[in-house]
Each structure stands twice: as structure tokens, then as C-alpha cells.
Amino acid sequence: MELNPETVPLGSPGLVPQSFWENDCKVIYVARNAKDNLVSYYHFQQMNQALPETGSWEQYISSFLSGQVSWGSWFDHVTGWWESKAKHRILYLFYEDLKEDPAREIDRVARFLGKGLDQAVIDRIADHTSFVQMKENPMTNYSTLPTFIFNQAVSPFMRKGTVGDWKQHFTVSQSERFDEESRRRLAGTSLRFRTEL
Structure with a gap:
């Protein structure tokens, strides 16, 4: 099926220039479970002064x-890239796996890129790319941007970086409704997400 760029979500495979696929470029795609992703979007949109108001949590x-x-439909985005990995050189990673075992996932990325790294290098990369290090680094935490762009008094750009923070936001009924819709939207795919570690 040919994707129509006017109807595909931002960042989906259909918006990548055709030359990208023709040249057999490699893609590293990282997906995060929908509940934590929603929480992250919510806080990011509240602090990002260029985006519209979020409305209430329920809204x-x-x-x-x-x-x-x-950013359009999370479901379309993650399933679009999941389906595309069968046809293209896409390394599909999960945020939860990165949090669980960063060194293992860094090694996977290196091998995908045709690089062999010794354990000391992998450990250094894991340290430099840890949430704690990135939260303190002005090159990654956007703390140097003026508040009229990112008002980090509302929410820091690098907020928590955990798996399972959704439990602090969802009520039981919201969680059940969300799970039901997720099952419906992901039915027919082999794509599975973990919502806690």
C-alpha cells in the first residue's frame, strides 16, 4: 500500500523522502508504551509555549x-514503522528495553550500524546517555531556551524518564478505557508494549 503524505502522521514512514528508501538507509526507531507516552506528551505540551492548551487531563x-x-496518532505512528521494518532496514527499539538494560540496547544499535564496541565503550555511552546525565546537561535538557519557548517552571523538558509513571496520572476507569482502546487499535499486529518494569 502506498502511503499518502497528506494523510499519514508526522514522522511516519510515508513522510520520509522516497530517496531515503531507494538508497536503503538505516533507521533506528524508538517506541514507548502509549500510557507513559501520553503522560510525557501532556507535560511537554503544557510547558511548550508554541503548542495549544492541553485542556484537562481527561480531555x-x-x-x-x-x-x-x-504529533498525530501514536497508534498509526508505531504500527506504521512496525510494519515498515519488514521491508526496510529499521531497528525497532522499545524505550522500556533501553531503561531495563541500556548496555544491551546500545550493543544492538552498534551491531545494527556495523560497529563492534568493547564493553568499556558501551558502559561509557550508557553513562553519558543516562537520564540522570542528560537531565543535567544543557545540551540535552534545553535549559538554555528562553521561557517564552519552553517554560520549564511548568514542567522540565527532562521530567522523569521512568517506566510506569502513568500510574500517577490515570484513574482506574481511565486506565481500563485506555487499555481497551489500545487492544482494539493494536489488534492484528504482533506489536506488544510493556507498561511497567
């Missing part, structure tokens, strides 16, 4: 589930 859940957020 934002509905917007996310219907794909009416600035």
Missing part, C-alpha cells in the same frame, strides 16, 4: 486516543 486522554494531538 487530553480523549485527544490522544483520537489522534488529535500535535
